[in-house]
Amino acid sequence: MDxxxxxxxxxxxxxxxxxxxxxxxxxxxxxxxxxxxxxxKTTLLRILAGLETPTGGDIHFxxxxxxxxxxxxxxxxxxxxxxxxxxxxxxxxNIAYGLRVRPRATRPSARAIASRVxxxxxxxxxxxxxxxxxxxxxGGQRQRVALARALAVxxxxxxxxxxxxxxxAQVRKDLRRWLREIHDRTGHTxxxxxxxxxxxxxxxxxxxVLNRGAIEQVATPDAIYDDPATPFIYGFIGDANRVxxxxxxxxxxxxxxxxxxxxxxxxxxxxxxxxxxxxxxDDGPRSARGTLVALRRFGxxxxxxxxxxxxxxxxxxxxxxxxxxxxxxxxxxxxxxFAIFADGRRVSVLDLATRAA
Amino acid sequence: MSDIAVRAPTQGRDRDATAESPAARAILIGLAVVxxxxxxxxxxxxxFVGAFERGITGYLKTLGDPxxxxxxxLTCIVAAICxxxxxxxxxxxxxxxxxxxxxxxxxLVTLIDxxxxxxxxxxGLVYVLLFGSxxxxxxxxxxxxxxxxxxxxxxxxxTLFVTFPLVARELIPLMQQQGSDDEQAALTLxxxxxxxxxxxxxxxxxxxxxxxxxxxxxxxVGEFGAVAVLSGHIRGATNTMPLHVEALYNDYDMTGAFVxxxxxxxxxxxxxxxxxxxxxxxxxxxxxxxxx
Numbered sequence: 001m002d003x004x005x006x007x008x009x010x011x012x013x014x015x016x017x018x019x020x021x022x023x024x025x026x027x028x029x030x031x032x033x034x035x036x037x038x039x040x041k042t043t044l045l046r047i048l049a050g051l052e053t054p055t056g057g058d059i060h061f062x063x064x065x066x067x068x069x070x071x072x073x074x075x076x077x078x079x080x081x082x083x084x085x086x087x088x089x090x091x092x093x094n095i096a097y098g099l100r101v102r103p104r105a106t107r108p109s110a111r112a113i114a115s116r117v118x119x120x121x122x123x124x125x126x127x128x129x130x131x132x133x134x135x136x137x138x139g140g141q142r143q144r145v146a147l148a149r150a151l152a153v154x155x156x157x158x159x160x161x162x163x164x165x166x167x168x169a170q171v172r173k174d175l176r177r178w179l180r181e182i183h184d185r186t187g188h189t190x191x192x193x194x195x196x197x198x199x200x201x202x203x204x205x206x207x208x209v210l211n212r213g214a215i216e217q218v219a220t221p222d223a224i225y226d227d228p229a230t231p232f233i234y235g236f237i238g239d240a241n242r243v244x245x246x247x248x249x250x251x252x253x254x255x256x257x258x259x260x261x262x263x264x265x266x267x268x269x270x271x272x273x274x275x276x277x278x279x280x281x282d283d284g285p286r287s288a289r290g291t292l293v294a295l296r297r298f299g300x301x302x303x304x305x306x307x308x309x310x311x312x313x314x315x316x317x318x319x320x321x322x323x324x325x326x327x328x329x330x331x332x333x334x335x336x337x338f339a340i341f342a343d344g345r346r347v348s349v350l351d352l353a354t355r356a357a
Numbered sequence: 358m359s360d361i362a363v364r365a366p367t368q369g370r371d372r373d374a375t376a377e378s379p380a381a382r383a384i385l386i387g388l389a390v391v392x393x394x395x396x397x398x399x400x401x402x403x404x405f406v407g408a409f410e411r412g413i414t415g416y417l418k419t420l421g422d423p424x425x426x427x428x429x430x431l432t433c434i435v436a437a438i439c440x441x442x443x444x445x446x447x448x449x450x451x452x453x454x455x456x457x458x459x460x461x462x463x464x465l466v467t468l469i470d471x472x473x474x475x476x477x478x479x480x481g482l483v484y485v486l487l488f489g490s491x492x493x494x495x496x497x498x499x500x501x502x503x504x505x506x507x508x509x510x511x512x513x514x515x516t517l518f519v520t521f522p523l524v525a526r527e528l529i530p531l532m533q534q535q536g537s538d539d540e541q542a543a544l545t546l547x548x549x550x551x552x553x554x555x556x557x558x559x560x561x562x563x564x565x566x567x568x569x570x571x572x573x574x575x576x577x578v579g580e581f582g583a584v585a586v587l588s589g590h591i592r593g594a595t596n597t598m599p600l601h602v603e604a605l606y607n608d609y610d611m612t613g614a615f616v617x618x619x620x621x622x623x624x625x626x627x628x629x630x631x632x633x634x635x636x637x638x639x640x641x642x643x644x645x646x647x648x649x
Contacts, residue, residue, distance in 0.1 A: 051541055071544040078545040084538035088560040098546035101556070146542075153546055 001062045001156040001189050002027040003048070008057035010043055010213075017043045018213045021057070030183050030190045032200035035210035036236065041193045042161055044210070048191065049076045049159050061156050077150030077188070081162040083142040085134040091145050092117050092130035098153035120148040123182065140171040147179070151186065158183075160192035164199065176203050197237045201225060209233050227349070231341050234273040241279075241315040243272045243308065245340070252340050252348060254288040255310030262340060262348045270347065274338035276303065276318050281325075287332030294327055295319070306333060404622050407615030419616040427593040428601035428617065431509065432578055435516050435597060439577040440570055442517060447524025447569060448562075454525075455532035456540075466529070472521045480518045481586025484511060507589030512597060515583035520573045527569030528562055535561055568635050575628045579621060 003025040010018040018040045025031050033041040046052040048059060050071040059066040066074060085094050095117045099108055108116065121127045124144040134142055143163060150158060163179070164172040180203050183190050194200050200207045201221040208218045209232075217229040225238055234240040245252055245259075247266050252259045259272070290308040297303075304319045317333065319325060340348040377385065409416055419425065453459070454466060472480065486492050488505040498505060505511045539561060543553040559566075581599040588595040596604060598617055605614040 049545055051545070071541075072547045072549065074545075075547070076545055078542065080538045080542060082536065082538045084542040086539060086543075086557055086560070097543070097548075097556075101543075101546065101548040101552050149542075149546065 003157060003189060003191070004060040005044075005048075006058050006060075008044070008047065008059065009055045010040070010047060010052065011055045016213055018047075018054075021210075021213075021215055023208060023215060023218060025189060025191065027189055028187045030180070030192075030203060030205045032204035032207045033191060033193045033210060034197060034200040034207050034237075035195065037195060038212075039210040040213040041195075041210045045159050045161055045191060045193045048157070049078050050074045051078075075153060075156045077147075077153065077155030077158040079143070079146050079150050079158070079160040079163050081165040083134070083139075083146045083166075085142055085146055085149070087134050089133075090130060091121070091126065091132050091134070091137070094134070094145055095120055095149045095152050097149060116152060120152055123151070123185075124148045125178075138171075139167050140175055143167065143175065147182070151188070155188065158188040158190040160190070162193055162195070164196075165194075172199070179203065201237075209236065211236070226337070228273070228339065229346065231271055231273060231344060234275075234339070239276050239316065240273050241276065241317075243311045243313070243315060245270050245272050245311065247340075247342060247347070253310075254308055257286070257288040259286075259288070259335065259338070260340065260348045260350050266342060266347055268342065270340050270342040272338055272340050274335050276316050278337040279315075279317050279333055279335050281317075281319065281323065281331050282334035283332040284334060287334045289330065289332055290315075292325055292327050292329045292331060295325065306331070308333065401622060404615055404618050407611060408619035410612050410615070415612065416616055419613050420620075422613070424593045424596070425601060425613070425617060428596045428598050429620070431512070431594075431596065432598045434509070435513055436574055436577040438513050439516050439520050440574050443520055443524045443573050444566070444570055446521075447528055447573075448566070450525040451528030451532050451562075452558075454529050456537055469522050469525050469529075472519050477515075477519050477580065477582030478586055481515050481583035484514055484518075484587055488514075506587055507591070508595060511587035512584050512595060515587045516577050516580050519580050519583050520576045523573040523576060524566070524569035527565050527572070531562055531565040564635060564638065568632070571628055571631055571635070575625065578624055 003023075005021055005023040005025075008018055008021040009016070021040075021044060033044060035041045043052060047054050048066075050066070050069065061074070086097065089097070092114075096113050099113045099116065102108075117130065118127075121130060124147055126141060126144055126148070129137070129141070129145075134145065137145065147160075147163075160179075164175050167175065176199055192203070201224065204221060206218055206220055207224045209216045209224065211230075211232045216232055217224060219227070219229075224233065228234045228237065228240075231242070234242070243254060245254055247262055247268060247270050250261055250266070252262050252270065252272065254272070262270075288308050288311075290306045292304055293307050293314055294305040295302060296305075298318075302319045302321055302323075304317050304325065305314045306317055307314050315333075325331070335350070338350055339346055376382075411419075450465070450469060454462060485506050487494055488498060488511065489495050490499060490506070492506075503510075505514065539557050540553050543557045544550070548556065579599060580597075581603075584597055585600060585603075588597065588600055590596060590600060590604065592601075592604060598621055602614050602617045602621070605617065
């Protein structure tokens, strides 16, 4: 079911948690809410579930206004970071819970419930575990039971709050891939919250990056990584270099090198961002000049720290392993892809690979 | 204890670096045994020996005394009122404190703890000053022919006061530690709040609740100070078991005193047994709670 969020606001006491969030989620989409702690991502998810009441704005599931709908009426599947399994019930009873608490008129027969439980156990690959108690399962298994329990009620949307936050790195990786598969098979509209950028980028169809209670960008993982819309995303996701520059005469320069035309009327200080892998050593005319300050081995690559002429602070850059370079060498840096922001707004993007400036 | 026995044959060679020497260990254990015997086992044994001084028949005869039976009955009535009241109040208070933020929450927590820090005698005195014939509400109560002080209502009030924190104090840390995720999960799965409480909340807190009820019951039965101030010591009418023990003792009826005392002591032993069972059955949850 598609979800439409308009002007959603939430205030806790005097501190705003969300101010004016708009978000459209397509039916069957898997969307990740990514942000640092305190960015409002969990609040947004809990409002969708009805666990928190918004201060303003509205939410529609399809054509259905959620304003007057109670938690129970919303029919959402919610998966908690803490699993929140009922510890005194077996795995099978946990999964069946949402079906058993239905009023008699809409409650499936005992046999139908049993077969649904069986089917879901198969889906989450826990067949044979129906008689166990949550205390007898590993963290990963518990979270799979929690997911089966949420799916049992045929939810309109599936909401997951840091679902893998309490798990080991390896289990996490496996579960990510596995959850993506489940999603592709069942096709539920799914929203999950995470502070782990790898998780968000790997699993999501689209990622919504939140910061201080507002959405900074909603885009595909590729676009979020390669084409961040704000300085915050450059800093929050992946590695990025930030160079303070000045806009003068419609041009952005580092030292004497003209990087881009930004149009007349834009003057004064600006920030230039680029990722280490989007720059290369090149002595051509479009390169900025600088001095190699330090060299470090960085996984399969070599990282160089370079002090650009006419710019404050050092930048980091991926260097070829074989290149004969040593600290103190003069070199040119060609930026293949970067973005320039003035007052937090993007004024110029350049991508030499596609020749779009 | 058990690992001491296991290590005994090889002691000296591969003893734990942090363990005491065998001599120190023997002295410490011996000291503990002596103290326990002197101050716990001997008095307890004395109670039962004294109670059965005139044999089983003498015991039963003393127990059949109308005043004694009245004291037992009154104590049961008091416990039967206090325990359900605090069961309800304790769950409600723990729920409110662990699930909601509201103005005056810390004040409520402090108030719940108040009976622990106030001497029971003072608590009794406060009720006398409030409801006694010369108390604040005294004239009004007298005019409406309501007797609180030196009557059963006063005893119940005093016991309610001293047992006030026991159930709530057990549940608050437990429920705070468990959090509300389970309950919210039940709601998102379509459970009504009442179903959620019955099927999720109550099973999660049942051992803690039972533990609190047990402590509450033990205190309600055994309370002396507050009840002594309010009861008026009317035999066969307002004497609870602990008060009756004192009354018999003051009459130099040692056997009678010991007989009633043995009932109280038996109740204490049963409470202890159930408590031990609960702690064993429910060890992990209690351990978690103790950390707070």
